[in-house]
Amino acid sequence: MTPRIRTALVIGGGIAGPIAAMALQQAGIEATVYEAYADTAEGKGGGMTIAPNGQDALDAVGLGDVIRPFGVPMTGIVMQDWAGRRLAEFGNPPGVAPMQLVWRTDLYGALYTETERRGIRIEHGKRLVDAVESADGITAHFADGSQATADILIGADGIRSTVRTLIDPDAPGPSYGGLISFGAQVTGTTTPSTRSKMNMSFGKQAFLGYQVLDDASGIWFVNLPHPTPMSAAEAKKTPSEEWLKLLSSKFADDRTPARELIDRTAPEDLIVVGSMENMPPRVPVWSRGRMVLVGDSAHAPSSSSGQGASLSIESAVELARCLRDLPYQEAFAAYERLRRPRVERVIKETTHKNSAKAAGPVGRVVFALMMRIFDKLAKPEKMAWVFDHRIDWDAPVN
Numbered sequence: 001m002t003p004r005i006r007t008a009l010v011i012g013g014g015i016a017g018p019i020a021a022m023a024l025q026q027a028g029i030e031a032t033v034y035e036a037y038a039d040t041a042e043g044k045g046g047g048m049t050i051a052p053n054g055q056d057a058l059d060a061v062g063l064g065d066v067i068r069p070f071g072v073p074m075t076g077i078v079m080q081d082w083a084g085r086r087l088a089e090f091g092n093p094p095g096v097a098p099m100q101l102v103w104r105t106d107l108y109g110a111l112y113t114e115t116e117r118r119g120i121r122i123e124h125g126k127r128l129v130d131a132v133e134s135a136d137g138i139t140a141h142f143a144d145g146s147q148a149t150a151d152i153l154i155g156a157d158g159i160r161s162t163v164r165t166l167i168d169p170d171a172p173g174p175s176y177g178g179l180i181s182f183g184a185q186v187t188g189t190t191t192p193s194t195r196s197k198m199n200m201s202f203g204k205q206a207f208l209g210y211q212v213l214d215d216a217s218g219i220w221f222v223n224l225p226h227p228t229p230m231s232a233a234e235a236k237k238t239p240s241e242e243w244l245k246l247l248s249s250k251f252a253d254d255r256t257p258a259r260e261l262i263d264r265t266a267p268e269d270l271i272v273v274g275s276m277e278n279m280p281p282r283v284p285v286w287s288r289g290r291m292v293l294v295g296d297s298a299h300a301p302s303s304s305s306g307q308g309a310s311l312s313i314e315s316a317v318e319l320a321r322c323l324r325d326l327p328y329q330e331a332f333a334a335y336e337r338l339r340r341p342r343v344e345r346v347i348k349e350t351t352h353k354n355s356a357k358a359a360g361p362v363g364r365v366v367f368a369l370m371m372r373i374f375d376k377l378a379k380p381e382k383m384a385w386v387f388d389h390r391i392d393w394d395a396p397v398n
């Protein structure tokens with residue numbers, strides 16, 4: 001029988017990468033993380049939610065306390081139209097812990113600190129360009145000419161994964177979703193507290209999300225329809241003052257707090273995320289030889305599902321559990337068996353919101369109608385299976 005592996009190269013230092021590396025360490029496997037960017041801040045702006053299933057997966061490997069200190073509870077999402085009229089509400093299923101709203105920079109910072117505290121190396125400026133397998137290992141080749149070798153290679157390199165293409169040159173890739181995204185944290189707002197709920201409003205010209213806390217601080221994000229894709233780096237060539245002015249003007253006809261929140265934002269606090277991209281619902285091949293995918297590279301739900309990070313965390317933990325108990329080929333097969341049905345179901349059932357954000361006036365009216373119907377029919381209990389998902393780390397995989 002092939003022996004269990006001892007070492008792993010983890011490509012990508014986003015969310016799935018560091019968590020996979022820490023879970024692998026707990027499984028007795030030595031992992032090193034290789035991140036393309038030279039610094040940790042690039043492309044990591046904005047707020048995001050960690051759902052209860054993501055929190056449970058973190059707890060399964062003793063990482064829950066990494067986010068608890070700065071997570072802000074979020075108990076539901078209220079959908080509104082441009083006039084601030086409520087369309088629908090997505091509440092937490094009864095008995096399920098609230099989602100945690102976290103600032104992406106806080107999350108990445110905490111993950112990096114914890115990864116390094118556990119003695120796991122994260123090497124920056126290492127962009128994977130190729131990988132070559134031999135009978136007893138795999139060698140990663142980086143753009144700077146350096147190499148690294150281990151028993152297996154894990155592609156935690158996000159929605160535009162290079163590892164996915166190395167595994168399957170015909171793999172589907174992301175397509176531009178018609179929106180570019182911005183966000184900021186604000187203090188001293190006069191917008192009333194949203195009482196632990198995220199409000200999302202389909203404005204006449206752009207989509208707004210905001211949550212205001214009882215202490216008058218809050219976060220907002222805007223998805224702006226834009227005809228062509230724009231990376232964060234390209235968008236940052238336009239001064240933040242200009243973006244803020246433009247964003248504010250897009251909400252001139254809306255009756256939501258958009259302008260108050262945007263106008264209160266200091267230019268240096270604006271986070272420019274860039275293009276929002278959509279992945280096809282199914283990535284057909286998750287592993288080949290000594291390579292395997294984890295996180296967005298294998299399964300990226302729409303950004304508004306609030307599940308991308310949580311599913312990535314679950315998969316990172318499950319992959320490590322499988323590799324702990326099985327030789328790598330069997331581990332990859334077991335991992336896919338455990339994960340694929342769940343992630344594809346989540347993707348299928350949470351993709352409804354994004355297309356309406358970039359819709360024209362007619363699309364928005366149709367969507368508002370759909371939301372009102374949905375609100376009458378929807379039962380939060382029906383979504384409990386998404387949130388109420390536990391990983392038993394100690395249970396053997398066979």
Ligand SMILES: Cc1cc2nc3c(=O)[nH]c(=O)nc-3n(C[C@H](O)[C@H](O)[C@H](O)COP(=O)(O)OP(=O)(O)OC[C@H]3O[C@@H](n4cnc5c(N)ncnc54)[C@H](O)[C@@H]3O)c2cc1C
Pocket residue numbers: 011012013014015016017034035036037046047048049050051126127128129156157158159160161162181273276277294295296297300303304305306307308309310312
């Ligand atoms: C605007 C927006 C809002 C979102 N909001 C939420 C939310 O509220 N809740 C939620 O759960 N999810 C949200 N998501 C989705 C979430 O960000 C992703 O699901 C999550 O980041 C996936 O983690 P990952 O580690 O797989 O990929 P990433 O976090 O994308 O990390 C991949 C890493 O790999 C690196 N990399 C890429 N290529 C290479 C290479 N060739 N060599 C080495 N390194 C490489 C990248 O630099 C990056 O650091 C949102 C996404 C967007 C765009």
